[in-house]
Amino acid sequence: MKYACVGQSGLESSSNFPLLSNVLANPTAGEVAISSEQMVYDVVLKQASLVKRKLSSSSELEVKPEIVLPGNLSLLSEAYDRCGEICAEYAKTFYLGTLLMTPERRRAIWAIYVWCRRTDELVDGPNASHITPTAMDRWESRLEELFQGRPFDMLDAALSDTVAKFPVDILPFKDMIEGMRMDLKKSRYKNFDELYLYCYYVAGTVGLMSVPVMGISPHSEATTESVYNAALALGISNQLTNILRDVGEDARRGRVYLPQDELAQAGLSDDDIFAGKVTDKWRNFMKSQIKRARMFFDEAEKGVTELNEASRWPVWASLLLYRQILDEIEANDYNTFTKRAYVSKAKKLLSLPMAYARSMVPPSRKLPHVMKA
Numbered sequence: 167m168k169y170a171c172v173g174q175s176g177l178e179s180s181s182n183f184p185l186l187s188n189v190l191a192n193p194t195a196g197e198v199a200i201s202s203e204q205m206v207y208d209v210v211l212k213q214a215s216l217v218k219r220k221l222s223s224s225s226e227l228e229v230k231p232e233i234v235l236p237g238n239l240s241l242l243s244e245a246y247d248r249c250g251e252i253c254a255e256y257a258k259t260f261y262l263g264t265l266l267m268t269p270e271r272r273r274a275i276w277a278i279y280v281w282c283r284r285t286d287e288l289v290d291g292p293n294a295s296h297i298t299p300t301a302m303d304r305w306e307s308r309l310e311e312l313f314q315g316r317p318f319d320m321l322d323a324a325l326s327d328t329v330a331k332f333p334v335d336i337l338p339f340k341d342m343i344e345g346m347r348m349d350l351k352k353s354r355y356k357n358f359d360e361l362y363l364y365c366y367y368v369a370g371t372v373g374l375m376s377v378p379v380m381g382i383s384p385h386s387e388a389t390t391e392s393v394y395n396a397a398l399a400l401g402i403s404n405q406l407t408n409i410l411r412d413v414g415e416d417a418r419r420g421r422v423y424l425p426q427d428e429l430a431q432a433g434l435s436d437d438d439i440f441a442g443k444v445t446d447k448w449r450n451f452m453k454s455q456i457k458r459a460r461m462f463f464d465e466a467e468k469g470v471t472e473l474n475e476a477s478r479w480p481v482w483a484s485l486l487l488y489r490q491i492l493d494e495i496e497a498n499d500y501n502t503f504t505k506r507a508y509v510s511k512a513k514k515l516l517s518l519p520m521a522y523a524r525s526m527v528p529p530s531r532k533l534p535h536v537m538k539a
């Protein structure tokens with residue numbers, strides 16, 4: 167059966183899918199039209215059931231014992247240390263947050279971070295103009311190899327060890343590569359449905375990769391699916407924020423990630439983006455985009471408390487810090503053409519104890535059913 171993705175306005179709510187409607191529109195003959203959100207939700211369900219199955223079939227906790235040859239042990243620990251250094255260099259606050267996690271979880275998250283960073287660098291880094299589809303295919307083959315225990319280099323070896331120890335599936339990794347491929351060949355997004363899929367590929371996937379390592383609290387009564395859904399929402403909200411912050415920078419590279427149909431509805435076009443003038447039309451457009459990004463952050467909040475206690479702080483910190491970029495965009499009068507919205511050091515510092523306080527809140531218990539008099 168063939169599936170066709172369809173467009174959605176993206177701001178309405180529906181019962182099955184938390185933030186979007188699942189409208190079927192204009193499928194061509196022989197196709198069943200499903201929205202990007204439905205496609206991505208299927209991935210969430212698959213990941214959640216996979217992790218449940220793997221955990222219930224294993225008699226140990228999540229971490230498998232080390233079976234390594236004596237010489238390899240120190241090589242592996244060097245590889246993880248290098249991942250930690252890279253993480254500290256690129257994402258200091260997040261790195262600090264990981265220090266609260268258990269050593270196994272912490273180094274596994276570093277290994278995932280480094281693989282994501284390297285994947286992003288392929289299309290965003292200094293050599294991006296030389297990256298061909300073949301290079302992406304080779305990167306994907308390397309991924310498959312490392313999942314089968316045959317890493318190509320030291321950093322891959324750390325991830326190879328991580329995926330052997332935690333119930334991490336290859337699909338979100340492959341999907342991230344797919345997102346980078348999309349970035350190479352696509353510079354416009356017809357509607358929010360197309361943009362949603364892109365955001366899932368490049369950022370929602372990070373949530374799906376991280377939860378099996380971070381772990382869900384043993385006290386959580388939430389369903390695994392709902393926690394994965396929140397993780398996905400955090401990735402989407404971060405990426406939407408990233409896009410709103412970088413409108414000017416992306417336009418200078420010939421890229422417009424904003425949904426074309428919503429721009430048109432607001433009376434705007436690519437030319438307005440390239441001209442970079444803050445008008446009332448632009449302000450109104452940005453207000454609705456910010457509102458949507460905040461809805462995804464709200465959705466993400468519901469899941470953070472359900473994570474293992476030691477994993478909550480870095481996630482809260484990342485959520486609070488990234489969400490404040492939206493406040494800064496507002497404070498800059500929506501000028502994301504020439505001003506980069508950033509959160510000051512003072513505000514960042516203030517957010518850290520706030521994140522810590524939130525991370526102390528245990529998962530909520532379902533109230534026992536109370537009979538009405």
Ligand SMILES: CC(C)=CCC/C(C)=C/CC/C(C)=C/CC/C(C)=C/[C@@H]1[C@@H](COP(=O)(O)OP(=O)(O)O)[C@]1(C)CC/C=C(\C)CC/C=C(\C)CCC=C(C)C
Pocket residue numbers: 260275278279280282283286290368369370372373374376377393394396397398400401404405408466467469470473480481484
């Ligand atoms: C605690 C935490 C944040 C863990 C995630 C660690 C991790 C593996 C991060 C990888 C990030 C990465 C390098 C992704 C590659 C693609 C990319 C660059 C995406 C953008 C990140 C922001 O980076 P930056 O501002 O540096 O962007 P530029 O390249 O400079 O443009 C993204 C916007 C998305 C990153 C997505 C997340 C951080 C989502 C994390 C979600 C979770 C950890 C799930 C938490 C669980 C629940 C239940 C809420």
Ligand SMILES: [Mn+2]
Pocket residue numbers: 286290
């Ligand atoms: Mn990037």
